[in-house]
Amino acid sequence: xxxxxxxxxxxxxxxxxxxxxxxxxxxxxxxxxxxxxxxxxxxxxxxxxxxxxxxxxxxxxxxxxxxxxxxxxxxxxxxxxxxxxxxxxxxxxxxxxxxxxxxxxxxxxxxxxxxxxxxxxxxxxxxxxxxxxxxxxxxxxxxxxxxxxxxxxxxxxxxxxxxxxxxxxxxxxxxxxxxxxxxxxxxxxxxxxxxxxxxxxxxxxxxxxxxxxxxxxxxxxxxxxxxxxxxxxxxxxxxxxxxxxxxxxxxxxxxxxxxxxxxxxxxxxxxxxxxxxxxxxxxxxxxxxxxxxxxxxxxxxxxxxxxxxxxxxxxxxxxxxxxxxxxxxxxxxxxxxxxxxxxxxxxxxxxxxxxxxxxxxxxxxxxxxxxxxxxxxxxxxxxxxxxxxxxxxxxxxxxxxxxxxxxxxxxxxxxxxxxxxxxxxx
Amino acid sequence: xxxxxxxxxxxxxxxxxxxxxxxxxxxxxxxxxxxxxxxxxxxxxxxxxxxxxxxxxxxxxxxxxxxxxxxxxxxxxxxxxxxxxxxxxxxxxxxxxxxxxxxxxxxxxxxxxxxxxxxxxxxxxxxxxxxxxxxxxxxxxxxxxxxxxxxxxxxxxxxxxxxxxxxxxxxxxxxxxxxxxxxxxxxxxxxxxxxxxxxxxxxxxxxxxxxxxxxxxxxxxxxxxxxxxxxxxxxxxxxxxxxxxxxx
Numbered sequence: 001x002x003x004x005x006x007x008x009x010x011x012x013x014x015x016x017x018x019x020x021x022x023x024x025x026x027x028x029x030x031x032x033x034x035x036x037x038x039x040x041x042x043x044x045x046x047x048x049x050x051x052x053x054x055x056x057x058x059x060x061x062x063x064x065x066x067x068x069x070x071x072x073x074x075x076x077x078x079x080x081x082x083x084x085x086x087x088x089x090x091x092x093x094x095x096x097x098x099x100x101x102x103x104x105x106x107x108x109x110x111x112x113x114x115x116x117x118x119x120x121x122x123x124x125x126x127x128x129x130x131x132x133x134x135x136x137x138x139x140x141x142x143x144x145x146x147x148x149x150x151x152x153x154x155x156x157x158x159x160x161x162x163x164x165x166x167x168x169x170x171x172x173x174x175x176x177x178x179x180x181x182x183x184x185x186x187x188x189x190x191x192x193x194x195x196x197x198x199x200x201x202x203x204x205x206x207x208x209x210x211x212x213x214x215x216x217x218x219x220x221x222x223x224x225x226x227x228x229x230x231x232x233x234x235x236x237x238x239x240x241x242x243x244x245x246x247x248x249x250x251x252x253x254x255x256x257x258x259x260x261x262x263x264x265x266x267x268x269x270x271x272x273x274x275x276x277x278x279x280x281x282x283x284x285x286x287x288x289x290x291x292x293x294x295x296x297x298x299x300x301x302x303x304x305x306x307x308x309x310x311x312x313x314x315x316x317x318x319x320x321x322x323x324x325x326x327x328x329x330x331x332x333x334x335x336x337x338x339x340x341x342x343x344x345x346x347x348x349x350x351x352x353x354x355x356x357x358x359x360x361x362x363x364x365x366x367x368x369x370x371x372x373x374x375x376x377x378x379x380x381x382x383x384x385x386x387x388x389x390x391x392x393x394x395x396x397x398x399x400x401x402x403x404x405x406x407x408x409x410x411x412x413x414x415x416x417x418x419x420x421x422x423x424x425x426x
Numbered sequence: 427x428x429x430x431x432x433x434x435x436x437x438x439x440x441x442x443x444x445x446x447x448x449x450x451x452x453x454x455x456x457x458x459x460x461x462x463x464x465x466x467x468x469x470x471x472x473x474x475x476x477x478x479x480x481x482x483x484x485x486x487x488x489x490x491x492x493x494x495x496x497x498x499x500x501x502x503x504x505x506x507x508x509x510x511x512x513x514x515x516x517x518x519x520x521x522x523x524x525x526x527x528x529x530x531x532x533x534x535x536x537x538x539x540x541x542x543x544x545x546x547x548x549x550x551x552x553x554x555x556x557x558x559x560x561x562x563x564x565x566x567x568x569x570x571x572x573x574x575x576x577x578x579x580x581x582x583x584x585x586x587x588x589x590x591x592x593x594x595x596x597x598x599x600x601x602x603x604x605x606x607x608x609x610x611x612x613x614x615x616x617x618x619x620x621x622x623x624x625x626x627x628x629x630x631x632x633x634x635x636x637x638x639x640x641x642x643x644x645x646x647x648x649x650x651x652x653x654x655x656x657x658x659x660x661x662x663x664x665x666x667x668x669x670x671x672x673x674x
Contacts, residue, residue, distance in 0.1 A: 003528050010517045010525075073512030076573070078476045081501040081531030 007094035012067045013060040020056065020102035024049040028106050034323030035110070035182070037117050037271035043125035044182030046110035047132025050103055051178050054139035054163045057099045061143025062159035064095040066152040085208040092207060096140050103136045121268035127188035131179060131242055134196040138237060139163050141203045145230050148210050170238045177238050181322065184266035185300025189244040199237035206230040248303045259284045261292040261336070264301050265320070272320055279332065282372050286336075287412035289419075290368075293339040296332055326380055329373035337365050341419060348423030357418050359391040364414045366395030367407065376400040427503065427580040428452055429473065429610060433482035436465070436472050436634075443468040445634035446482070451581070451610045455603055457621040457642075458614040459663060460631035461671070466614035467509065469631065470583045473612065474506035486581070502531040505579035509586040511570045515559025519550055519569050522558055526573040536577070544576040547605050549598065564595035571602055575609075582606060584613040588620055600624045618659045622646075630666050637666040 008014070027049040035045035068074055080087055107129045114125070143159035150158050170177035206229040211222050249266070255273055256264040259280040265272055283292050296316040299305050304315050316335040321327035341361065342348055353361075370376045376396045382389065398407055429451040436444035443465045451473075458466045471477045472484060475497035484491045486500040513522055523544055527537045545551045548568040553561065561569060567587065574582055588596050596617075603611060603624050615621065621628055621642060628645045630638040638645055642659070649661030653672060664672050 002534065006521055006524060006528070010514055010521055012514070067514070068512070071512040071514055072510060075471075075476060075508045076506070076511060076526075077529065079474045079501060079504060079506045080529035081498060082529050083498070087529065 003090060004094060004097075007090045008097060011064060011091075011094050011098050013064045013095060013098055016056070016060045017098060017101055020053055020099070021105050023053055023056070024102045024106035025109060027052055028110060032322060036113050037119060038182070038184070038268055039114060039119060039121040040124035040128060040182030040184060040187070040268055042110045042114040042182070043107070043128025043132075044179055046107045047103075047128050047135065048180055049106055050132040050135040050139070051167065053102070054135065054167075055160045057136060057139040058143035058146075058159040058163040059156040060099055061095055061140040062147030062150070062155035063143075063152050064091065065144045065147030066150075066155050067091070070152045088208050088210075092140075092144060092204065095144070096137065099140050100133065100136050103132060107132065117271065119268060119270040121184075124182065124187055124268065127190075127193065128179070128182055130193055130197075131188045134193065134200060134237070137200045138166075138196075138234060141200065141207060141230065142166065142234065144207050145210075145227065148207070149227075166234075166238060174239050174241065176241050176243070179242055183300075183319075184268045184298070185246055185305075186243045187246045188242060189240075192240045192242050192244075195240050196237045199233040203230050203233045203237075206233065245306065246300065248301060248305075254297075254301050260286070261332075262295040263332070264295065264297040266298055266301065269298065269320060272323075275325065278374070279329070279372055282374070283332075283336070286368075286371075287408045287415075289412035289415040290336060290340045292336045296335050298328075324379055325373045325375070326369070326378050330369050330378075330380075333365055333369040333372055336368060337361070340415060342423055345423065350422050353422055355387075357421060359387060360414055361418055362388050362391035363395035363398070364411055364418075366392035367398050367411055368395075370396045370399035371407065371411075427487055427610060429487075429581060430485045431473075431482070432485075434472065434479055434484060435481035436468055436477060436479060438468075443634050444472070444631075447634065447636055448482075449629065449636060449639055451612060453580075453608055453610050454626040455606075455611040455613070455624050456627040456629060457625040458612060458629050458631060459616075459618075459621065460614075461667070464631040465634040466631055467585055468634075470506070470585050470612065470614060473581065474504055474583050475501060476506075502577070503580045504583065505530070505574035505576070505581070506583045507570050507574035507585060507587060509589065511573065513558045513566075513569075515557060517558050518555050519558060519561070519572075520545065520554040522569055523572045523576050527576045530577050530579065532577045540577040543578075544572040547575065548572045548602055563590050564592065564598075567591060567595070568598070568602070571599070575602075575606060578606075578609065580609050582609050582611045584611070586614055586616070588615060588617055596620065618657060618663060622657070622659050630663065632667065 028046055031048065032045065035041035068077055077087055111125065142162055146159040146162055147155035149155065167178060206226045209222065210226045253267055254264050255267055255270060256262050257273070257276045257280045261280065261283045263276045263280050265276055286292065293316045296318055299317045299319050302315050302317065305317055318328045318331035318335070343350055376399050398410055402410070431447055431449050434444055434447045435442065447469070458469065460466050468477065472479060475491060478491065486503065489496060489500055491497050491500070520541060523541045524537060527540050532540055542551070545554055548571050550565065550568055550572065553565060558566065558569060567590065571584065571587060574584060588599055591599060600620065600623050625642055627640065628638060628642055629636055645662045646658045647662070648665050649655070649658040650665055651661070653661045653664040655661035655664050
């Protein structure tokens with residue numbers, strides 16, 4: 001252990017710790033803060049710096065890997081009684097430990113912030129924390145490999161660019177290597193974690209069997225075999241899908257708010273319970289012309305969720321995207337509009353709906369969305385046709401400018417009028 | 427401990443640097459003299475086990491260096507300081523020497539004691555917390571010697587250890603070497619004064635061949651008055667060189 005600390009306190013990358021900690025915390029807190037109070041989101045948000053700072057981590061690892069060459073110590077090291085894999089093993093371990101500390105600090109800070117309310121699902125945080133740890137280890141491994149081959153400065157630059165290449169390549173190949181959110185219906189795949197850490201252990205072995213810089217290989221093809229093994233293991237580690245769908249929870253696995261529409265969210269989303277209660281109250285207050293669905297669940301809380309929505313078989317659902325009320329407000333509005341107007345009811349004749357009436361319904365939708373969210377300025381932008389955008393704007397103007405009773409009268413009048421035109425039987 | 431070289435052939439690429447050299451090293455201080463390119467550093471690197479022999483054998487107390495495994499068996503007994511040794515300028519002197527002790531395979535309990543002993547021998551105890559980059563040239567050289575002698579290896583190989591040292595530092599160096607009794611100390615040098623002051627034996631290499639191998643006094647006796655040199659030893663050294671190299 002004392003030798004490990006000797007390596008740590010003399011590592012050429014120890015100065016990176018404060019810089020990486022500052023950057024890690026900046027990414028954690030300045031990017032978004034919706035993750036506070038939700039364990040999977042907390043874990044996911046705190047592992048995002050592992051991808052972004054991987055550029056610096058890989059570069060620093062390369063710099064550390066090339067240190068004996070830079071300092072002209074190869075000849076002294078070549079006389080060591082300690083096996084070269086042991087010499088490099090301590091250096092790699094110290095480098096990994098140092099470059100992992102900022103990530104772990106970021107995760108611990110995030111943990112402390114969410115732990116103040118300690119919602120359910122802390123194991124989901126832990127799994128995301130491990131996922132980020134594997135990403136950090138991957139960037140260190142890549143940097144070490146390139147640093148051993150290309151030396152300090154050039155190796156560091158190559159490693160930094162190499163990490164960007166890995167991100168681009170995995171995005172091209174699978175698109176799901178980089179995990180930026182911890183949506184409640186997803187969880188880190190335990191199998192993937194096992195594969196990744198298994199690959200990382202084997203990669204470390206391969207890296208420690210790289211021929212010593214400037215020395216002959218201990219056996220023919222040693223360098224080639226080591227590099228090929230490390231590269232293949234890295235590829236395997238990065239293409240394994242990191243997250244998977246969680247099973248549908250029953251009973252205590254979800255929180256439901258009863259009302260005209262029962263709203264259900266994942267138990268991990270406990271912090272949204274007051275918002276859901278407010279939303280439920282607003283649904284209860286809607287004019288009777290509206291016929292909201294009996295229940296709307298957050299995505300993943302129904303076994304039928306995830307089916308091809310183009311087939312129209314997915315039951316009413318909503319997402320809470322990055323904590324945005326406009327995400328769930330918008331989707332619930334759409335579900336209320338759908339059940340109120342019975343868009344799919346074959347007894348109605350929505351196929352002959354005029355453009356003008358379509359725009360009227362769009363205005364009602366925008367009003368309903370603003371009413372449920374309690375705001376008139378959406379946090380999203382859209383490139384919808386200008387006529388539709390104008391209709392939405394008129395609906396929001398109603399929500400912004402008229403007293404609530406007048407809004408209700410207007411909305412109920414529009415619903416009754418449009419529905420009477422095309423779906424009189426309801 | 428005995429180190430035996432038997433018919434050693436050594437070189438790089440197509441060049442032969444040491445040509446069929448045979449000798450036995452025993453405890454005591456041996457100087458390796460010779461002009462640049464004579465094969466001194468190559469011989470030291472071979473003995474340090476960084477260069478496997480091309481032909482012939484090198485054995486440590488009967489253990490023949492055949493491969494990396496056999497080399498590693500003897501490395502705890504070998505202390506080697508290259509002429510241009512590397513170090514981390516931000517490392518403390520104590521850490522630098524501790525690192526050497528660990529590389530030599532010393533166990534934790536022995537390590538601290540050996541490091542203190544080595545630092546004491548090179549008179550750097552009060553500088554142990556100083557960074558290597560902050561040391562003067564002479565102190566840095568002494569730290570390098572501490573690297574080589576920590577754990578009291580039975581074979582100490584020093585390549586030009588007194589280069590760049592001022593007269594006082596060279597005297598200190600001689601005192602340090604004097605404290606390594608019981609070890610085989612082989613040092614390559616260009617400084618005849620050092621040889622006269624501290625060595626029991628001299629090997630003069632030229633073209634990869636030992637032109638002389640014997641006690642210092644015997645070498646001194648070879649000196650001729652008509653050859654250039656300020657001392658008998660210098661004149662004797664010149665005498666061993668080929669005729670075309672004897673004139674200045």
